[in-house]
Amino acid sequence: MIVRLMGEGQFDVDDEVAKGLNDLDEQAAQALEAGDEERLSELLRRMAEAVRMNGARMPDEHLDASDTIIPPDDLSLEEARRLFGDEGLIPDLPGA
Amino acid sequence: MAGLMSRASMVVKAKFSKLLDHAENPAETLDYSYERQLELLQNVKRGIADVVTSKKRLELQETQLQQSVVKLETQAREALAAGREDLARQALERKSGLQQQLQGLDQQAQQLEQQQEKLVASEKALSAKVEAFRTQKETIKAQYSAAEAQVRIGEAATGIGEQMTDTGLAIQRAKDKTEQMQARASAIDELTTSGALEDFTSDQTQLDRELGALASKSQVDDELAKMKAEVGSGEKQKELQQ
Numbered sequence: 001m002i003v004r005l006m007g008e009g010q011f012d013v014d015d016e017v018a019k020g021l022n023d024l025d026e027q028a029a030q031a032l033e034a035g036d037e038e039r040l041s042e043l044l045r046r047m048a049e050a051v052r053m054n055g056a057r058m059p060d061e062h063l064d065a066s067d068t069i070i071p072p073d074d075l076s077l078e079e080a081r082r083l084f085g086d087e088g089l090i091p092d093l094p095g096a
Numbered sequence: 097m098a099g100l101m102s103r104a105s106m107v108v109k110a111k112f113s114k115l116l117d118h119a120e121n122p123a124e125t126l127d128y129s130y131e132r133q134l135e136l137l138q139n140v141k142r143g144i145a146d147v148v149t150s151k152k153r154l155e156l157q158e159t160q161l162q163q164s165v166v167k168l169e170t171q172a173r174e175a176l177a178a179g180r181e182d183l184a185r186q187a188l189e190r191k192s193g194l195q196q197q198l199q200g201l202d203q204q205a206q207q208l209e210q211q212q213e214k215l216v217a218s219e220k221a222l223s224a225k226v227e228a229f230r231t232q233k234e235t236i237k238a239q240y241s242a243a244e245a246q247v248r249i250g251e252a253a254t255g256i257g258e259q260m261t262d263t264g265l266a267i268q269r270a271k272d273k274t275e276q277m278q279a280r281a282s283a284i285d286e287l288t289t290s291g292a293l294e295d296f297t298s299d300q301t302q303l304d305r306e307l308g309a310l311a312s313k314s315q316v317d318d319e320l321a322k323m324k325a326e327v328g329s330g331e332k333q334k335e336l337q338q
Contacts, residue, residue: 004258006104007266008221025099032100044100060228063235063255069104069262072269079269084103 003055004066005048005073011055021047021070032084037077048073111264112257126233129260133226136267140222143274144215150281151212154205161198165191171307178310187307204284211277218270225263232256 001018004010013021024047031039047070071083115125168191175183236256 006262025101028100060225061231063232065255065258068101069108071100071104
């Protein structure tokens with residue numbers, strides 16, 4: 001499965017790692033819901049580490065889309081709200 | 097409640113599908129997008145350069161404050177030697193206050209340094225990404241003729257769209273962080289120049305004046321004593337010659 005660490009790049013990880021990611025992801029969503037920034041950072045960091053340690057980095061020139069995308073591990077609570085909210089953290093792409 | 101991964105994927109997909117759906121000429125859109133990324137990256141680079149300048153200014157101020165500490169120490173000794181304990185105490189009080197400010201300034205400068213290093217590293221990574229994007233877009237353009245691209249770019253370019261969106265976000269965050277640092281550096285700068293952190297090197301304080309008067313008085317005394325000795329010995333020589 002191809003996973004993208006936002007702002008970093010794509011990695012190829014096996015199913016076992018992907019399963020672990022899903023567990024952490026669920027907890028991360030709860031942390032965001034609860035507004036617990038410290039916990040959110042910790043979980044995002046653990047997710048990124050799992051991917052970096054167990055995944056194979058794909059070259060930047062790789063052209064396939066990712067199966068899933070993990071937010072940056074230093075995402076603040078405020079940025080997370082913007083990223084997932086209406087306001088949007090990602091700038092509008094030119095021409096859109 | 098959806099997980100963060102699926103939400104992030106959705107946000108990214110929504111972003112570039114909107115772009116590609118509206119693009120009349122996908123090849124042109126990719127070129128334009130690349131130019132825009134380069135431009136934004138330039139802004140980040142300039143921002144980092146500004147932060148470096150602010151940090152240098154901060155270091156200069158630190159050096160000046162350190163010189164003031166040394167100066168006050170000397171002044172305290174002089175005052176004490178002249179029997180003015182009150183002035184010596186004043187000088188030492190100022191010195192201790194100055195040292196505290198120096199410590200705070202030093203911490204701030206160190207934090208600025210660490211953040212700056214991180215920014216420089218991410219700017220380098222971004223440059224590599226933008227370059228990779230250039231390669232990707234050329235591949236896409238070579239694979240499909242304009243007409244074909246119109247139809248097929250949607251699926252073929254999901255990867256490049258994702259990369260483009262991700263790079264856009266990364267540049268945006270680097271820009272935000274650089275701006276935060278600029279604001280912080282200039283706030284410290286403002287603080288030091290507005291005198292909240294008093295500049296002891298430039299303004300003549302009452303203490304300076306009194307110590308100055310004392311120093312000049314003692315210099316006068318010294319010179320006087322020296323002259324007296326010279327004149328005295330001259331007189332003695334005269335006496336000997338007679």
